[in-house]
Amino acid sequence: MFVCxxxxxxxxxxxxxxxxxxxxxxxxxxxxxxxxxxxxAAPAEAYxxxxxxxxxxxxxxxxxxxxxxxxxxxxxxxxxxxxxxxxLCQSCHGPSQxxxxxxxxxxxxxTAIGFNSRTPVALQNAQCLACHRKDNNTHWQGSAHxxxxxxxxxxxxxxxxxxxxxxxxxxxxxxxxxxxxxxxAQIHKTSAHPIAEGQMGCKECHNPHGSTxxxxxxxxxxxxxxxxxxxxxxxxxxxxxxxxxxxxxNCHTPHGSIHxxxxxxxxxxxxxxxxxxxxxPSTNYSGAGTPPSGASHSMLARxxxxxHTQVHGSNHPSGIRLTR
Numbered sequence: 001m002f003v004c005x006x007x008x009x010x011x012x013x014x015x016x017x018x019x020x021x022x023x024x025x026x027x028x029x030x031x032x033x034x035x036x037x038x039x040x041a042a043p044a045e046a047y048x049x050x051x052x053x054x055x056x057x058x059x060x061x062x063x064x065x066x067x068x069x070x071x072x073x074x075x076x077x078x079x080x081x082x083x084x085x086x087x088l089c090q091s092c093h094g095p096s097q098x099x100x101x102x103x104x105x106x107x108x109x110x111t112a113i114g115f116n117s118r119t120p121v122a123l124q125n126a127q128c129l130a131c132h133r134k135d136n137n138t139h140w141q142g143s144a145h146x147x148x149x150x151x152x153x154x155x156x157x158x159x160x161x162x163x164x165x166x167x168x169x170x171x172x173x174x175x176x177x178x179x180x181x182x183x184x185a186q187i188h189k190t191s192a193h194p195i196a197e198g199q200m201g202c203k204e205c206h207n208p209h210g211s212t213x214x215x216x217x218x219x220x221x222x223x224x225x226x227x228x229x230x231x232x233x234x235x236x237x238x239x240x241x242x243x244x245x246x247x248x249x250n251c252h253t254p255h256g257s258i259h260x261x262x263x264x265x266x267x268x269x270x271x272x273x274x275x276x277x278x279x280x281p282s283t284n285y286s287g288a289g290t291p292p293s294g295a296s297h298s299m300l301a302r303x304x305x306x307x308h309t310q311v312h313g314s315n316h317p318s319g320i321r322l323t324r
Contacts, residue, residue, distance in 0.1 A: 046095035047090050051090050073160065074164070092158060094111065094127070125146075136207055136209050139212060140210040141210070183255045186257070191257050192255065205225050206218065237314060238315045239313060239316075241322060268285050268303050269285075271304045310322045
């Protein structure tokens with residue numbers, strides 16, 4: 001019966017082959033990770049003894065490089081036991097005996113893993129992902145931030161005792177806008193979601209640690225994300241508006257716009273990007289249709305929506321033109 005299904009529907013055979021390839025890829029990836037972890041495993045003598053007490057002699061409250069605040073963070077409470085001899089600092093910084101015993105120009109050798117520019121981003125993130133692979137971090141590998149070479153320490157501070165997320169900025173929005181400058185400008189436009197006012201955050205719509213979408217959306221699509229708040233636009237409708245079903249972003253800019261309702265352009269110009277049929281829809285409107293040069297109902301107020309009020313879809317039997 002299975003062979004018959006392949007013969008009748010070739011797409012089934014394609015799906016099976018893709019599934020087999022996926023299984024082989026997962027198996028090879030798993031074996032590779034195991035091999036790498038065994039190869040990179042450090043001997044116990046590479047770890048400094050007396051951690052964290054010996055570390056606090058320099059990194060304590062009276063030391064030259066204080067970092068003791070980590071002891072009050074979730075990392076400090078969870079790290080014990082994750083490295084040989086119940087090391088704490090070295091569970092993240094790696095085996096660092098040389099950091100205590102080898103000096104150059106009066107400075108100690110760096111730790112095996114430093115969360116700074118001296119350590120490759122992939123190595124830094126591997127330390128974090130050793131524990132943080134579940135929940136919202138599942139799709140980190142291959143995500144936009146991972147491809148851009150963003151390190152976990154770019155956004156999070158291991159030693160920060162403030163807040164559950166250990167952010168480098170007071171709020172998540174300030175953190176995101178530090179890199180996303182265009183979005184910073186958009187949220188201050190005349191029509192925007194209340195992000196600048198602090199009533200919304202970036203994580204209301206996005207998962208910075210990765211998702212199945214290019215824009216790191218929490219939901220599977222732009223529309224599914226918008227429907228979480230704008231459920232009345234979901235439908236189903238008897239008369240649907242094609243671009244609405246395709247993507248809300250066809251007409252709206254989600255971070256802000258100078259046009260009403262965060263539209264990409266004001267009507268009728270926005271509507272005429274698609275509606276090019278003869279006569280009324282494609283009439284060449286201009287500033288001549290606004291006071292004091294005249295007054296066209298297709299240019300004033302809600303312009304096209306003065307008549308086509310149900311632009312997102314209509315359930316009225318006579319609503320084929322989205323007028324009711």
